[in-house]
Amino acid sequence: MKQYLKIALILFAICAVAAALLAVVNAVTAPQIAANALKETSAALMDISGGYDLGEKREGDGNVNYVITLVENKEIKGYVLELTSNGYGGPITLVASYKTDGELIGAKMMANSETPGLGKKSEESWYMAQFVGFGATAPIPTSKNDLADPSLVSGATVTFTGVSGALKNGSEYVKSLGGK
Amino acid sequence: MSHTKELTKGIFKENPVFIIMLGMCPTLGVTTQVFNAIGMGAGVIFVLLCSNIIISLLRKVIPDSIRIPSYIVIIASFVTIVEMVMHAYVPAVYSALGVYLPLIVVNCIILGRAEAFANKNTVLDSALDAIGMGVGFTLSLILIAAIREILGAGQITLINLSESARVIISIPGLKDSPIRVMTLAAGALLVMGYLKALFNWMGDRKAKRG
Numbered sequence: 001m002k003q004y005l006k007i008a009l010i011l012f013a014i015c016a017v018a019a020a021l022l023a024v025v026n027a028v029t030a031p032q033i034a035a036n037a038l039k040e041t042s043a044a045l046m047d048i049s050g051g052y053d054l055g056e057k058r059e060g061d062g063n064v065n066y067v068i069t070l071v072e073n074k075e076i077k078g079y080v081l082e083l084t085s086n087g088y089g090g091p092i093t094l095v096a097s098y099k100t101d102g103e104l105i106g107a108k109m110m111a112n113s114e115t116p117g118l119g120k121k122s123e124e125s126w127y128m129a130q131f132v133g134f135g136a137t138a139p140i141p142t143s144k145n146d147l148a149d150p151s152l153v154s155g156a157t158v159t160f161t162g163v164s165g166a167l168k169n170g171s172e173y174v175k176s177l178g179g180k
Numbered sequence: 181m182s183h184t185k186e187l188t189k190g191i192f193k194e195n196p197v198f199i200i201m202l203g204m205c206p207t208l209g210v211t212t213q214v215f216n217a218i219g220m221g222a223g224v225i226f227v228l229l230c231s232n233i234i235i236s237l238l239r240k241v242i243p244d245s246i247r248i249p250s251y252i253v254i255i256a257s258f259v260t261i262v263e264m265v266m267h268a269y270v271p272a273v274y275s276a277l278g279v280y281l282p283l284i285v286v287n288c289i290i291l292g293r294a295e296a297f298a299n300k301n302t303v304l305d306s307a308l309d310a311i312g313m314g315v316g317f318t319l320s321l322i323l324i325a326a327i328r329e330i331l332g333a334g335q336i337t338l339i340n341l342s343e344s345a346r347v348i349i350s351i352p353g354l355k356d357s358p359i360r361v362m363t364l365a366a367g368a369l370l371v372m373g374y375l376k377a378l379f380n381w382m383g384d385r386k387a388k389r390g
Contacts, residue, residue, distance in 0.1 A: 007243050007245060007246050010250075011249060011253075014238075014250050014254065015253055018254065018256075018257040025265065028268075029264040029269075036268065115212075118364075123275075151360075
């Protein structure tokens, strides 16, 4: 009995020290991690705003987390949407900006756990550039065969389906807003 | 065994990837780009060194019956620390390594060295063993990644922190028409198989001669 108590106590001590250490490191790094995320988001929003000013922020619904209006001279010219979807490595988040008629101005991949070298390519600017200009008269390409060069996304079809589906939903959501 | 032997054995004679065949999951998973291999290797060297030192220090304190849970707690703590620090201060590396970073916890090399070496040897030998094994692991990863990236994408990515901080060497000819299967999962298994065969052949030849 005494033997078991001793063993349990040793394991408890190791766990307690480990937990304390982790708590300290977490306390030091958590504010920095939050600041990084905020900086990344605001930089991404500026990147894809297409030269318009960011207006008010509204609640979204469904796969749209939030909507920010893009304004010029107090007139709504478009919207920035934060969209969620599913990639190969779990949920993905992206921000995308649209003109009021649903045409994609720009998009950026945010949080994701895609495979480095394959789905991770969606973080690069050329990946989203493949969709820019679509959404109004021409629909957002949702099949690899609709792309100018399908080999660019080959090997990461699940990521492509997740991204293109989210962008298409966003375009339809913007159309449903009707410029308001 | 001398101290230098502890350090160098991990690089060829007891190479963790090709001879002991430990840590196959990250070996096959992250080796799509040379940069990922370097990042993964650095993470493993750090965690392996810290865990080997701590486990060697505690080898007389930790009773045999609870050694595995103790090792796992120690290893998981170091991995979580690496993850949080990287997330906070080098977010580019953190996002490049993605899901593989937390997987260092279940990397068999780390638990394997704790169980096979650090709990029986002195702190100095354990630290040398960790560095040797870690470097051997990293070099193996870089070798596999280089072969896969050169053949599969026609390039070598040395640094890839952001779109502005990046060093990529392109290989003319292969860049335009790469053998794309090499960057996919099947390519990892192919390269691994051929390299394992090569190492076996070299080992056999050495044994026959000796």
